[in-house]
Amino acid sequence: QAKKAEKELRRLGYDIVQVDRINRYPAGQLGDALYNPLSGQISSLTNLVLDSSLPDHAAILAGSDPSVSGMSANDRPGRYPFILTVVTENEQVEQAVQVIKQHGGFV
Structure with missing residues (x-):
């Protein structure tokens, strides 16, 4: 809409x-490397799913979000x-x- x-x-x-x-979490310009698992290194599933660039310690906590675990719908x-x-x-x-x-x- x-x-x-x-x-x-x-x-x-x-x-x-x-x-x-x-977004619930800080998002940044992640670049093509994160979006292309064939040619780049993905820092974490959390950052990929949440479209964020969280540092490792924060990404671990954000990984408990239901949208990362797959245990819920893609709620906004x-x-x-x-x-x-x-x-x-x-x-x-x-x-x-x-x-x-x-x-x-x-x-």
Whole structure:
């Protein structure tokens, strides 16, 4: 839904629109080495599953997360795991709010 709202806002001429996922754990730019087990070394299953770059001591603790163990669904943190950011002039705020609400967002 957030991506659809982003696309609509861009179509309407909003230049600065961004969708981000809110993670339970710190996430960073992991690079191709982590994502490609055939050519790179994976530091831990935890970092691969959680899309994080936690140091070993923290990754061990995060490994108890149900989404790492496979003992639950791929639940996202909280009820609303995505944030849509729009930077615009005051005159265009209401239109942006309407688009976000039309796509199921909250303001």
